[in-house]
Structures are given as C-alpha cells and as structure tokens.
Amino acid sequence: MDFSMSEDHQALREGVASVMKKFDADYWLERDEDGEFPRDYHRAMADAGWLGITMPEEYGGSGLGVTEAAIMMHEIASHGGGMAATSAVHINLFGPHPIVVKATHEQKQRWIPRLVSGEDQCCFGFTEPNAGLNTTQITTFAQKVEGGYIVNGQKVWTSTGQVANKIMLLARTTKIEDCKKPTDGISIFYTDMDRSKIEVTRIPKMGRKCVDSNSTFIDGLFVPDEDLIGEEGKGFSYILHSLNPERILIAVEAIGIGQDALRRA
Incomplete structure (x- = not known):
C-alpha cells in the first residue's frame, strides 16, 4: 500500500x-x-x-x-x-x-x-452521566407533542456548549423497555440552543481550557418536527x-x- x-x-x-x-x-x-x-x-x-x-x-x-x-x-x-x-x-x-x-434537502440547505461559513456553532448532546460508550442507556427523553417534541434530560462533557448556538441532540423517543432492541427508539435532532430551557455549566479541566466542556440540563425544551433528522427511532444508526x-x-x-x-x- x-x-x-x-x-x-x-x-x-x-x-x-x-x-x-x-x-x-x-x-x-x-x-x-x-x-x-x-x-x-x-x-x-x-x-x-x-x-x-x-x-x-x-x-x-x-x-x-x-x-x-x-x-x-x-x-x-x-x-x-x-x-x-x-x-x-x-x-x-x-x-x-x-x-x-x-x-432532507430542505434541512441541508x-x-x-x-x-461551513462558521455562522453557526454546534455542540453535541450525546453523552450522559450514566451513558458514555453504552449509548443505548441514555435516558434523555423527547415526548411527542403537537408540532414537535418536548425534551427533558441531562448530558455531560458537552464541548463548546458555552458558545454554540446549535445542538445535535440524542434522545429516546421510545423507552428502552418498550423496544425490541436497545438500539431502537433513539432519535436525533438538530435544533437551537434555547438557553431558557438548556442550562450549561462549565466543567473545570487541566487542559484544553478554551474549548469548554459542560454539564447540560434540559428542562422542557421544545424541538419542532422539522428539526428531527431522518426517521424517529433510528438515530442510533445515524450517529455512527x-x-x-x-x-x-x-x-x-x-x-x-x-x-x-x-x-x-
């Protein structure tokens, strides 16, 4: 080679x-x-x-x-x-x-x-206090409501959460006990960092101080339907x-x- x-x-x-x-x-x-x-x-x-x-x-x-x-x-x-x-x-x-x-094409546009232009900065709400590599164990939940979802839960080690205006968020839309497989029932959203519903607390670190890491608490965040990526419940395969x-x-x-x-x- x-x-x-x-x-x-x-x-x-x-x-x-x-x-x-x-x-x-x-x-x-x-x-x-x-x-x-x-x-x-x-x-x-x-x-x-x-x-x-x-x-x-x-x-x-x-x-x-x-x-x-x-x-x-x-x-x-x-x-x-x-x-x-x-x-x-x-x-x-x-x-x-x-x-x-x-x-979708509309979402990509x-x-x-x-x-690409740097106008938006995105942070990632994947990891949770009790779900690191075992992503299927996340408990953050997105409850379907008219026009979208209401999300509640907690994330940790959210890099750039202090400066990002967007978040790619992984949440369960079906409880794990109601799924055939643990990887089912997880959805992925890309939505605004509504700081009236998302509390971001900086975690002190020894290095890489200027790229913040955070604990993130989500309380009643509304995510519109148009911010769901792909099919509901298929998010685990997407994050790979x-x-x-x-x-x-x-x-x-x-x-x-x-x-x-x-x-x-």
Missing part, C-alpha cells in the same frame, strides 16, 4: 499550515490561561474554507473524505495548539454528518451552509456516521501532537 501524499494532499497540508502559522504557541498559551474560545482562529479556518472540508459541495463544502480530513487535523495538531486547536474545529468535520447522510470517523481524526491528532512535541524537544 502506498502511503505517500498526492500533490492535492500536499497542497491541502500546506494550505492548512498557512493558517496555523498565524496562531503560534503564545496565542494558545493565552487561550489556555483566559479560557476564551479561540474565535479569531475559528473565523480564520472558516474563511479559508476548512470548516466545510467534508461537507457536500452542493451546500458550500469541499466534498472530501476521511483521508483529507485526517491530513488537515494532523497538520493542525502539529503547530503547537494541541487539543485546543484541534477540538475547536474538528467538531465541524464529521460531527454533523447525520445531517449529510439523513437530512437550512443548516449546512451556516456550519459521526462517531466512527471522529475516532480516526482523534487518533491522527494525537500523532500530530506527539510529533510536534518531539520537534520541540
């Missing part, structure tokens, strides 16, 4: 590097000290088109795949920003992919261009389109950080 980079891949790498050179180690040290989300960095990545690298061209993205996203994230990780630099943008790459795979490639990106980010550390040593 040939692991050498093509000319296009090398150009991609150089393009990412040209943005990263504007944000040196001192910049990331300041963000770690003040805990402020790196908005100027996020804006620079959006303006250069990198936030849409995996999004369909039809909606303003580049339509590229896991290989190109991995090259991008490796390069970001290699420039001194560590997990702060990577986490600030990789949520945009495959995190919203249930939209790409299962949303409404959501994807704003993610996010989680599987995300694991690859996190692995390559770790390699980039390690290589950067060796260079600095």
Whole structure:
C-alpha cells in the first residue's frame, strides 16, 4: 500500500499550515490561561474554507473524505495548539454528518451552509452521566407533542456548549423497555440552543481550557418536527456516521501532537 501524499494532499497540508502559522504557541498559551474560545482562529479556518472540508459541495463544502480530513487535523495538531486547536474545529468535520447522510434537502440547505461559513456553532448532546460508550442507556427523553417534541434530560462533557448556538441532540423517543432492541427508539435532532430551557455549566479541566466542556440540563425544551433528522427511532444508526470517523481524526491528532512535541524537544 502506498502511503505517500498526492500533490492535492500536499497542497491541502500546506494550505492548512498557512493558517496555523498565524496562531503560534503564545496565542494558545493565552487561550489556555483566559479560557476564551479561540474565535479569531475559528473565523480564520472558516474563511479559508476548512470548516466545510467534508461537507457536500452542493451546500458550500469541499466534498472530501476521511483521508483529507485526517491530513488537515494532523497538520493542525502539529503547530503547537494541541487539543485546543484541534477540538475547536474538528467538531465541524464529521460531527454533523447525520445531517449529510439523513437530512432532507430542505434541512441541508437550512443548516449546512451556516456550519461551513462558521455562522453557526454546534455542540453535541450525546453523552450522559450514566451513558458514555453504552449509548443505548441514555435516558434523555423527547415526548411527542403537537408540532414537535418536548425534551427533558441531562448530558455531560458537552464541548463548546458555552458558545454554540446549535445542538445535535440524542434522545429516546421510545423507552428502552418498550423496544425490541436497545438500539431502537433513539432519535436525533438538530435544533437551537434555547438557553431558557438548556442550562450549561462549565466543567473545570487541566487542559484544553478554551474549548469548554459542560454539564447540560434540559428542562422542557421544545424541538419542532422539522428539526428531527431522518426517521424517529433510528438515530442510533445515524450517529455512527459521526462517531466512527471522529475516532480516526482523534487518533491522527494525537500523532500530530506527539510529533510536534518531539520537534520541540
């Protein structure tokens, strides 16, 4: 197998590097000290088109795949920003992919261009205090009502919850005891962060301070029908389109950080 980079891949790498050179180690040290989300960095990545690298061209993205996203994230990780630099943008790459795979054309038109441009920032309400890797055990529940759903529950380790205006939310629409399989009865929504119904509390951390992590409490959040992605009860299979490639990106980010550390040593 040939692991050498093509000319296009090398150009991609150089393009990412040209943005990263504007944000040196001192910049990331300041963000770690003040805990402020790196908005100027996020804006620079959006303006250069990198936030849409995996999004369909039809909606303003580049339509590229896991290989190109991995090259991008490796390069970001290699420039001194560590997990702060990577986490600030990789949520945009495959995190919203249930939209790409299962949303309607109208939903894609409404959501994807704003993610690509950086106008919208999305956080993810997947993990719960008693449901980490065992996603089927989530208890956040979306009760069907006229015109939509009322959601109640709790999430944890919600990254960028302090700054996001959108949330991709995983909730049960059928109780697990009423399902044939544990993976049934889970639905996925992409909706507004209504902070009158969503309370976000920052979790103190030793590192990656500028990309906040949070406990999230949802109390009576109304989600309209048009914010349901795909079919009700099929959300578990949809999130695999996010989680599987995300694991690859996190692995390559770790390699980039390690290589950067060796260079600095």
